[in-house]
Amino acid sequence: MDPIHRGPEEFGHDGNGFSEEAGRRRPSRDPLTPDFGQQTPQQARIVPLISGDFLLTVNPVDGSEVEPCPPGEQPAAPVRRTPAERADRERATAPPVPPGPPVLQLPLLQRADERERLVRLLARGRSVRLTGPAGSGRTALLDAVAADCAELAPDGVVRLSGHKRTVADLLHGLFEAVHDAPLHRPDRELLLAKLRTTGAVVVLDDLEFGGAALDELLDATPECAFLLATTPDVAAPGPDSHLEEVFLAGLDRGASIDLMERVVERKLTEEEANWAGDLWFESEGLPLRFVQAGALLRQRDLLGTDPTAYDEYGYLENRPAEEAPEAVEAAGTDAAEVPLPSLGEGAAPAALLGSRLSPAARDTLRFAVALGGEVPHQAHLPALVGDTHADAALSELAGCGLLSPAGSRYRLAAGVLAQLEAAGYGDGATDRARTVAQHYAWWAGHPSVTPARVVAEADAILAAMAQLVPGDGAGQTSVAVLLARSASPAFAAGLHWSAWERSLRIGQEAGRIAGEVAEEAYFHHELGVLALCTGNLDRARAELETSISMRGALADKSGAVAGRRALALVEDRSGGPAAGGAPVMDELPVDRFEASPPRGLPTVIPVSMPRAYPEETAVVSRQAAPKTAAEEGGRFAMLGGARRNLVAAGAGVLLAGVLGTVVTLGLTSNSDPQGDPGASTEQSVTESGDQEEELPAEEPTDGATPSARTSGSASSSATPGPSGSGSAPAGGGGASSPGATVSESAPSSPGGSSPSEPLPTRTTTKPTVTPTSPSPTETETSAPPVDPPTEPTPTDTETTPTVPDSSDSASGPSGASASPSVT
Template sequence: MAETNGGVREPHGPDHDEEGPSARGDHRIDIAGNASGTVIAGNHNVVIDAHGSTVNLLPPRERPRPVRRERVALVPRRQREPVGREADLEELESALHGHGLVQLWGPPGVGKSTLLRHAARCLEPGPDGVLFFNAAHREVEDLAQEIFEACYEAPGYAPTGPELRRLMAGVRVTVYADDVDLTPEQLRLLADAAPDATFVLANRERSLLGEGGHLELRGLDRAAGLELLTRELGHPLPQGELVAANELCMLSLGRPLLLLRAAGLAGFDTSGEVTLPRPAEIEGLLPLLLDRLDAAAVTALHLLATLRDAEVDPVHVGALCGVPEPAVVCGRLAELGLAVVTERGYRSVADVVPEVRRRSPEGFPADRLCDHFARWAALPTTTPAQVADHGRALELAAELAEQQGRPDLAVRVARAVSPVLAQSLRFGVWGRLLDQGQNAAQQAGDVTARAYFTHEKAIRCLLIGRRVLAAVLLAEAVVLWRQLGDSEGVNAALNAQQYTPPPSSLTPDAGPPGGDVGTTLGNDAGTAAGTDPGTTVGADAGTAPGTTSGTDPGTTVGTDPGTVPGTDPAVASGADPGAASAADAGAQPGVDTGGAPNTPVDPVTQLATNPSGATTAGGAAAGGGTTAVGVGALSTGVITTLVGIVAAIAIGVGIYQEQASNDESPTSSTSTPSDELAGVWRDGQGNVFRITESGDGSYQFKMQGNCGGSSTVEITGSSGSYSATVPVWDESSCGTTVGEADLRIDVDSDGSSADVEMTEKSDGTWKCYTCGTQSWTRLS
């Protein structure tokens, strides 16, 4: 096992001590900065391409096997020891010993980041190490992925949520996260992603009331404030300035940021003695400081203020501002309390932005920003990790371009960085840039870019488990690519469609008349079109091309019922939901059988095979034949000896039809207890089935195989955690049971979805190659 140690890359600035080469590359994904590459997200192998990404399903045996690092030591940059924080540090250390989640909170400028960085370096790390990062404008999924990459060697791989929790179980690292702007529920999700880690989170306000530890950071007392002033001045305070210094400490409420600014304005009188600004000037320190800046510092601060709270590496400051020594200039701004030095670069202090805007209302030119970042992202030396680190700056550059009436520039920068962000596996920031690009393409009338962003948004939805929304977006992408006469784009979108639910399961909720944007689609874990930040299905309507609100669920206007626009007409539209045509019913993902996308597939496990009959990545046996393990599925090609593990899927068709006949939409059910398992569920492949309560703390449902064999499975558990043992049938002999598999179901706290994991219990004579994890969505 590998060990990672050392600190992350340190921007040049005040108090920088070089400690040797950065260890950041030890755990970040450093794929070449071109527009193509291959990554693996969960069960999917994705080929990232600037034209439109393609995706294939990976059987478990071909998925990466992450290697645990022995120890993690990713600490922040070295800094001078904070003044007057000895008691706060002791209190924080005490909270760490008693809680798995600790919040450090306080107003801006009080010194939270300084104390957090100091604690990460000097307090005892967890048994498996320590990790520090900045969490501003980053989704829970991206933060969890960063923790995973720090603790495991698995380049280019993003595990699913349940797999991530399984891998992180037992990893006892201490995670320090600065600038956390997450809701209480998101904070809990982050902590759940690494259940045995200890988290110390710094933010402005306390949000986790009644749980975890907390420490409110207040301003420095008078003695510590005077000590800080003396240290920053580099000279002892003259006796004549002690009164002014005491008043500055009082009026600043002991906030180190204001005292830094006061020290920056200090001068010398005719006798050479230090003179501090007068206490009456404490509220007007900013204008006085800005008046003293030279031209290079003014230009650099103008850029940082334009990009607001985005972190920018000094190299970009130098290129955009023409500053010969940008690190020195930015370091000086940080010393004056006008900028903040972070692990990724520098950003403007929040209260500096309005003052700079008052002086320079125009903002930094959007064309220079977008041109620079687009060219930089395309450089072969630019890594996906670097682009992801500048995600906030890229968002703001695109936003500024739209504000200045240049959506074409926003399209350019979003399209340039999209492939690289996909390779970074930071799906949150990738999604935000895709949303911006799609909106800008709509404004600019750029159909080609709109097709690209729609296609990539669909791929992203597929990778993060929003499969129903992915199906709708892919349908739109097919239409757009065909309008452009782009066969390559059409083929890529059609290929991805086979991993989405069948057309009959795309069941919109009853929404506002006319199909307003925001209509919920298929109850995909509660995801509505447009609820994925900035997401609109179709960009201008909120519905898939050709669909009309109010039609039968899944029916597309102008096509046979259940057919998604742009798919091969060979899809059997009039058949029972979940049933395939005789020609295509058994097609497995990744196998070219001549069938259309969206062929129904077994929702839990598609294939399992004897060791003597190894399957290919797409589910084909060595002889080239395939077999289907799905609802009413027919095998195609040469049927070889296969062992299929069959889960509760066959009864799903009947349940779905029964509810439809009673005019009860599965997605419009009333709320249910958060830990109750009984009800109707949709699995990861879009099939529907029912779990019934059979007694106190026990449930049951039926499993059925291709040959008609069935078995009633008993489930036990409570409080959201359930387990069962399911049979494994040898499909080649129609009914012979060859073994068992363990089924684990973890229902989410709100009861709307569940993480499901199936693990084989083999004696070595058979192998379940598709046992693994997936998500279920509650319908009622």
């Protein structure tokens, strides 16, 4: 084949037709490389983990979901790490070695007595509290003691950092250092059970609490010996802590000068020795001050010679004139022209040291000042500073004594932050914090970044968010919301829950200030889930209810469903009724069943003595209730109710049937619609008076009005006459219609017209008794008498007599009056 033109050689070497045909060849439908214009959507990182007896699914999209751990998902019992595994973990959690020339390793001077005493106390199982001022060399002494105690305890030596850590953080950190339990955060009971059997020498640096919190830490780990390093301003331990106190003082003058010579790597001149003596008196022999002072002398030596002769980092070659340090321009090449630093510069050397560093190192210091002393990992420095070799700046800063290790990272040494702020390194801190936040927001949300790496940068991330909230600049709070949204799921998956809570609270406040309701609802939901997993049910309920209301207003269905699920779990754990559910039927009061019968069952009404109601009213009112219940509830409602509902319904139906039967029999048996024509009014009054003799006389009501006289009144001697009017027939105690008015008064006249046959009136009012005079006579216009008579039940209250629209009087219908009057 031709190596230049594609195609077989048998087609000739002219290549005229083949090259044109190859140019018109159809490209493949499936390209070998992806089209960069169509990017694949980024996948969300969903991590399931076990928290106590909950299965927590960290979902950065809609919010974390929590549910009871299914039977097959329980984690295996935590197992202890082997010595090899503990060594691997210790190397992984150590601060990274900065690139570039190795940092000078200094010996431990004048600390032999303290070192021996600490090892002896720890070997006896005693816990020790090492107190010393910042810069006194506590960390270096802890490293030496930890190396001496490597074989003392069965679980080895555990190194922990107390910088911005709570008691819960330290307890879980100790558990994770000794036991291998990936994606498992034990509850309080299991955590304490495992820590009671843990036997290790715990070296805890930068402890920030004391008192009751320290007592809690010691009580939870009875088999561990603690070496606690703290400063004098931290609260003292409780009286029952039984801690040994060791105070770490500064070095003497000889040891201080020896340390400075080791940093400079030469003997000091007489002038320099005198200057070192004055510095020793000023700094009280703190080793950190002499390391920084030795760095000043080393920079002075470099400035007195060719600037590029000892260029260890290669940043002085081809440097522009405007980037040269001020000291280099002023000093020239003669070492005698570079004066010694003043005593003030030696006591606070950070600004002078920074001025003689590379631009990348100075920018790193500015970012550290913007983050409150936290230094980002060296892998992030090139992106933040904008220099591909900016990671080497970490080695410069560590060699000058401006950095100190803090756990798995570095931060500014004691006193350096205040000195740099005074020198103007804090100018533009908000803009740099925003740059850091934007970088971390992209980095923490990337699927390739593991939660452990995000947890290692927790302090720097939280410092960037805290710098922006509350912020006056445009878009500052929005950037904080974005960073909290990206980093908080990684903190949760990395089991660093104190950082998770702090990021959620900062993000919630930033979302409220920025007006981002959807993001604020997300943070409320996450805070509720966190409170549920930690056992704070009241806080969880409040946060979840707030989140559900916000997402309901935004029509976020998936988020609202996730919130309701978590809230139902909160109600289940708190023992209260579930959200939207009804209470248990057995817990209802008795009167509530009557007020609101479940499943359409009729209400059971208390039954009193039957009254002499009209036939139509009595029958219809008593048969309506069971009929309605059958139509509404039906057979399925009865089957769906509880046993108590069935018993109540049966009793109600039975009582209604008995009541209807009694009333019907009483109204229909021995009734004479036509009455007794031979009975007179006197007989009616006598018979009715015998039955009503026992009723007490009642005073007339204020609203009662006397009845007007009718054209004809009934008397005791009235007999039927040709006029067609007559007295009303009366039974013994006859059941009067509801519209009848009964009056007790004396006869109006010795004689009267004969009454005509009355017609029954049908009204809805109850009979009332209105006393008008001491001599009662009773005149009725009522329904036909009922035999045997029934005695009406007296009422406690009096009602105003009802005047019907039209009725028949004793003398027949009257056209002049609308209603009869009985006197």
